[in-house]
Amino acid sequence: MEESGVRQALELRFREYARSFAPPGEEPPRPNTLKLEHTFDVCALMDRIICGEPVFAPEQYFPAWLCALFHDVSRFEQYRDYRTFRDDKSFDHGKRSAEIFLRDFAVPGLPAEERRRVASAVEFHNKPKLPDSLAPEILPLARAVRDADKLSIMKLLNRHFKRPLFSREEAVNLGMPDTPGFTEELAAIALRGEPVKHSMMKNVNDFKITVFGWTSDVNFSVSARFLLEGNYYGELRSFLPESALLDELYEVSVGRLRILAEGREVPESCRS
Numbered sequence: 001m002e003e004s005g006v007r008q009a010l011e012l013r014f015r016e017y018a019r020s021f022a023p024p025g026e027e028p029p030r031p032n033t034l035k036l037e038h039t040f041d042v043c044a045l046m047d048r049i050i051c052g053e054p055v056f057a058p059e060q061y062f063p064a065w066l067c068a069l070f071h072d073v074s075r076f077e078q079y080r081d082y083r084t085f086r087d088d089k090s091f092d093h094g095k096r097s098a099e100i101f102l103r104d105f106a107v108p109g110l111p112a113e114e115r116r117r118v119a120s121a122v123e124f125h126n127k128p129k130l131p132d133s134l135a136p137e138i139l140p141l142a143r144a145v146r147d148a149d150k151l152s153i154m155k156l157l158n159r160h161f162k163r164p165l166f167s168r169e170e171a172v173n174l175g176m177p178d179t180p181g182f183t184e185e186l187a188a189i190a191l192r193g194e195p196v197k198h199s200m201m202k203n204v205n206d207f208k209i210t211v212f213g214w215t216s217d218v219n220f221s222v223s224a225r226f227l228l229e230g231n232y233y234g235e236l237r238s239f240l241p242e243s244a245l246l247d248e249l250y251e252v253s254v255g256r257l258r259i260l261a262e263g264r265e266v267p268e269s270c271r272s
């Protein structure tokens, strides 16, 4: 089968798989629909990133697309069984997604070694940092799926904060009460570009601040340009309270992206 035919068939199977988590005779729950939209958005963003980055040869496009398609495949099971997308209250959704991909989705013509690389990139897409021990041949795919995921979440967040996509109940399920103020200690961690533990986040503002810290884990210049050109961090800043610390966080975060967008090596001090 041609690669485009394999893509179409897998996309169809994926949609059927997602659909199977809706209660019989009912529409899928809204969080499932949002995850499905997110998945296909990550697929499109992945294509954009890898086509714009010379480190990826054309034979990498299909494995990269697979990483995007399957990175969150366990989310449907997670929401059905735990009514949350919080891994700390359910399971590690990266690890479970890799397991589901390997167990339930055959990919005609995909060599076993490539299949393992896709599963690894899926497994590690949600970890605070990629482990130093990760095999070098997995790194580009693992980095690309993390970038595509972040870009899609940024789009979703900015949409949500302009006009809420989630009901209050769903927002609580995500573990984020929408109360005033923010945690200064958490902002300081994001300023240093270090990952923030979910347990530190007390409200939606803390979550928004955490997202600024992601700028130290953006890997490709295409991704940085996307975030800058869409002014996603400018928008996100406008949804946070007045604060000199948060102004500084915005400047430092955008500075990291500018360095990456211009293709300059991001100094170690700016990355973390």
Ligand SMILES: [Fe+2]
Binding pocket: 071, 072, 093, 125, 126, 149
């Ligand atoms: Fe994910």
